[in-house]
Amino acid sequence: xxxxxxxxxxxxxxxxxxxxxxxxxxxxxxxxxxxxxxxxxxxxxxxxxxxxxxxxxxxxxxxxxxxxxxxxxxxxxxxxxxxxxxxxxxxxxxxxxxxxxxxxxxxxxxxxxxxxxxxxxxxxxxxxxxxxxxxxxxxxxxxxxxxxxxxxxxxxxxxxxxxxxxxxxxxxxxxxxxxxxxxxxxxxxxxxxxxxx
Amino acid sequence: xxxxxxxxxxxxxxxxxxxxxxxxxxxxxxxxxxxxxxxxxxxxxxxxxxxxxxxxxxxxxxxxxxxxxxxxxxxxxxxxxxxxxxxxxxxxxxxxxxxxxxxxxxxxxxxxxxxxxxxxxxxxxxxxxxxxxxxxxxxxxxxxxxxxxxxxxxxxxxxxxxxxxxxxxxxxxxxxxxxxxxxxxxxxxxxxxxxxxxxxxxxxxxxxxxxxxxxxxxxxxxxxxxxxxxxxxxxxxxxxxxxxxxxxxxxxxxxxxxxxxxxxxxxxxxxxxxxxxxxxxxxxxxxxxxxxxxxxxxxxxxxxxxxxxxxxxxxxxxxxxxxxxxxxxxxxxxxxxxxxxxxxxxxxxxxxxxxxxxxxxxxxxxxxxxxxxxxxxxxxxxxxxxxxxxxxxxxxxxxxxxxxxxxxxxxxxxxxxxxxxxxxxxxxxxxxxxxxxxxxxxxxxxxxxxxxxxxxxxxxxxxxxxxxxxxxxxxxxxxxxxxxxxxxxxxxxxxxxxxxxxxxxxxxxxxxxxxxxxxxxxxxxxxxxxxxxxxxxxxxxxxxxxxxxxxxxxxxxxxxxxxxxxxxxxxxxxxxxxxxxxxxxxxxxxxxxxxxxxxxxx
Numbered sequence: 113x114x115x116x117x118x119x120x121x122x123x124x125x126x127x128x129x130x131x132x133x134x135x136x137x138x139x140x141x142x143x144x145x146x147x148x149x150x151x152x153x154x155x156x157x158x159x160x161x162x163x164x165x166x167x168x169x170x171x172x173x174x175x176x177x178x179x180x181x182x183x184x185x186x187x188x189x190x191x192x193x194x195x196x197x198x199x200x201x202x203x204x205x206x207x208x209x210x211x212x213x214x215x216x217x218x219x220x221x222x223x224x225x226x227x228x229x230x231x232x233x234x235x236x237x238x239x240x241x242x243x244x245x246x247x248x249x250x251x252x253x254x255x256x257x258x259x260x261x262x263x264x265x266x267x268x269x270x271x272x273x274x275x276x277x278x279x280x281x282x283x284x285x286x287x288x289x290x291x292x293x294x295x296x297x298x299x300x301x302x303x304x305x306x307x308x309x
Numbered sequence: 310x311x312x313x314x315x316x317x318x319x320x321x322x323x324x325x326x327x328x329x330x331x332x333x334x335x336x337x338x339x340x341x342x343x344x345x346x347x348x349x350x351x352x353x354x355x356x357x358x359x360x361x362x363x364x365x366x367x368x369x370x371x372x373x374x375x376x377x378x379x380x381x382x383x384x385x386x387x388x389x390x391x392x393x394x395x396x397x398x399x400x401x402x403x404x405x406x407x408x409x410x411x412x413x414x415x416x417x418x419x420x421x422x423x424x425x426x427x428x429x430x431x432x433x434x435x436x437x438x439x440x441x442x443x444x445x446x447x448x449x450x451x452x453x454x455x456x457x458x459x460x461x462x463x464x465x466x467x468x469x470x471x472x473x474x475x476x477x478x479x480x481x482x483x484x485x486x487x488x489x490x491x492x493x494x495x496x497x498x499x500x501x502x503x504x505x506x507x508x509x510x511x512x513x514x515x516x517x518x519x520x521x522x523x524x525x526x527x528x529x530x531x532x533x534x535x536x537x538x539x540x541x542x543x544x545x546x547x548x549x550x551x552x553x554x555x556x557x558x559x560x561x562x563x564x565x566x567x568x569x570x571x572x573x574x575x576x577x578x579x580x581x582x583x584x585x586x587x588x589x590x591x592x593x594x595x596x597x598x599x600x601x602x603x604x605x606x607x608x609x610x611x612x613x614x615x616x617x618x619x620x621x622x623x624x625x626x627x628x629x630x631x632x633x634x635x636x637x638x639x640x641x642x643x644x645x646x647x648x649x650x651x652x653x654x655x656x657x658x659x660x661x662x663x664x665x666x667x668x669x670x671x672x673x674x675x676x677x678x679x680x681x682x683x684x685x686x687x688x689x690x691x692x693x694x695x696x697x698x699x700x701x702x703x704x705x706x707x708x709x710x711x712x713x714x715x716x717x718x719x720x721x722x723x724x725x726x727x728x729x730x731x732x733x734x735x736x737x738x739x740x741x742x743x744x745x746x747x748x749x750x751x752x753x754x755x756x757x758x759x760x761x762x763x764x765x766x767x768x769x770x771x772x773x774x775x776x777x778x779x780x781x782x783x784x785x786x787x788x789x790x791x792x793x794x795x796x797x798x799x800x801x802x803x804x805x806x807x808x809x810x811x812x813x814x815x816x817x818x819x820x821x822x823x824x825x826x827x828x829x830x831x832x833x834x835x836x837x838x839x840x841x842x843x844x845x846x847x848x849x850x851x852x853x854x855x856x857x858x859x860x861x862x863x864x865x866x867x868x869x870x871x872x873x874x875x876x877x878x879x880x881x882x883x884x885x886x887x888x889x890x891x892x893x894x895x896x897x898x899x900x901x902x903x904x905x906x907x908x909x910x911x
Contacts, residue, residue: 177551178477
């Protein structure tokens with residue numbers, strides 16, 4: 113089968129309120145400014161009620177489908193451990209995985225009916241070897257004074273995979289999308305994240 | 310310069326550039342962003358939240374008949390509500406362009422059913438355009454007003470979740486004001502007054518219009534033929550094209566921008582140019598049925614492509630490749646993992662109310678809103694949910710069927726927004742027909758589920774101007790409800806007493822939740838009423854009885870670890886209250902029998 117002019121597939125997953133949508137918006141700014149065609153798809157609606165949030169993000173010369181094909185994910189960027197393992201089957205064998213070390217219990221775990229998976233990192237490493245990176249976004253962000261910036265820490269870590277995209281592009285995107293009073297914190301979060309990998 | 314836009318925003322941009330003056334909607338996923346975007350970004354367009362989709366379409370069509378380009382937006386089930394207006398607007402036609410945006414929800418991400426809105430176009434005999442990404446949303450919205458005016462017809466712009474809620478690049482342009490003069494002409498009664506004699510005249514015009522539209526479809530610039538490998542040709546539209554093109558870029562395509570009426574000459578030409586034809590469409594075999602009726606033989610269609618749920622690139626690939634499709638390796642079975650369903654927020658006023666209803670053993674007829682989540686375990690306190698406003702009518706019907714047996718057992722619950730949407734008339738009916746149902750309005754001061762849209766009961770317009778605020782008590786009185794009482798949902802005991810009393814009365818009653826705003830509605834200061842900022846577990850007292858888990862608060866979790874209370878009661882574990890999530894609503898405090906939940910400090 114012909115390759116559709118090399119489209120890169122990034123799958124973001126997390127829990128409502130973790131800022132996965134802001135992260136995907138930053139990616140959008142960066143890759144659009146770099147001249148790529150971009151499509152992204154989110155399921156909205158109930159994220160504010162603690163549901164899971166996923167974004168399919170695709171960029172390339174020309175992108176048709178807004179959805180990534182199952183099993184075709186190049187990069188899995190997850191903001192929460194359970195929401196990472198939920199999508200393990202989506203990642204290509206040579207895909208790369210970046211996971212935020214955050215545990216948010218869903219109702220079945222809170223109620224003591226099901227166990228929270230305790231071997232997420234191990235499972236990913238079993239299948240993806242050295243292509244798995246764990247980042248403690250909250251811890252890094254907390255040191256900077258605000259745990260809310262964990263999402264941008266993850267974006268900073270993720271930026272390492274695209275050395276052709278200069279830091280300025282990422283910083284510009286962050287500044288475009290966030291209120292001025294949040295710029296300092298998030299620019300620092302980006303650089304700390306970049307160092308974290 | 311190109312900009313990234315959500316499909317919904319791109320529609321608005323196209324409509325604005327086309328000179329739209331009036332837009333109305335009732336929110337519904339995935340269409341809700343449309344009117345908000347109009348209100349936030351395009352002051353040239355008058356925008357309003359209507360109480361329901363029918364009113365939204367009435368407003369837009371009135372504006373159209375006065376010469377203004379106008380738009381109504383809704384989700385697929387909203388079109389069912391607006392259908393009465395639509396079916397006859399097809400006869401009257403419009404003057405200024407009128408576009409109705411209908412957003413479908415295949416796979417039911419956030420709806421009460423799955424519908425294929427393309428069927429409305431065939432049913433009402435009006436044209437329908439189907440964009441597949443944001444650029445097309447923009448282009449098709451813009452041209453829809455020209456089509457509407459050229460053929461004197463409302464036009465449907467049909468999207469679906471993956472179009473409405475996906476973002477892609479759009480090349481926007483400038484607004485051009487419509488050249489249509491504004492004004493009303495009283496001499497046009499035969500066009501706008503649909504009495505039988507005039508209807509029969511207009512009926513013929515509809516047929517003529519459809520013939521002209523069929524010819525137009527053959528020249529429509531967004532019906533596009535791409536001839537690549539001629540051995541396989543795909544007829545498709547919207548996002549189905551995007552998926553198929555992604556997986557099979559080498560094939561030939563007839564991509565339909567206008568799905569109704571179909572371009573017959575173009576279809577004939579396509580069948581000549583390609584060897585075998587596959588039809589790929591989401592949901593119903595809409596195009597397929599029509600093409601088969603034209604006498605063509607197709608290679609594949611709904612024999613392989615499912616007629617339910619949404620399509621995805623892998624579903625298209627799997628269906629069309631059959632055994633040649635290579636399934637990615639399953640490393641972890643997703644069904645072995647705990648799901649993460651949406652839940653009522655910590656502190657939400659719906660939680661204690663439904664807990665009270667559960668304790669009362671009531672059969673609860675509900676409708677659409679956050680509170681529909683009360684169906685989930687462990688609350689499981691909602692027993693029917695069909696459509697907006699349905700609870701009131703259904704509770705009345707059930708109580709009529711059960712007679713005295715039903716007394717004390719049945720309640721209807723509605724939200725404030727859905728009460729105004731379509732819950733007032735069922736209540737009126739219950740009083741008029743001497744029913745005895747109990748209707749509870751879960752007033753949280755906003756349209757909650759869809760993301761905080763104003764309505765006639767909030768006191769603000771879509772542009773945040775202060776306005777009249779409906780008084781639910783006065784509505785009830787005017788309709789003749791004798792027993793109307795306020796309810797504090799946060800007081801479980803009192804709630805149970807009042808609801809029990811009202812359920813047992815042999816007359817219709819109305820209960821209004823008071824001081825119970827949505828936890829996310831900052832302007833209502835929802836946390837101010839709580840005495841303490843949070844509560845914590847007193848581990849000396851907690852017996853691990855799990856009673857507090859029954860309320861399904863996201864802040865409360867179970868921690869297994871055998872031990873004892875201070876006074877020696879054995880326990881298998883304790884509960885934990887997450888201080889970052891607890892807002893101090895005291896619902897768990899009321900549920901705990903051992904005084905083990907105590908005030909904490911932030």
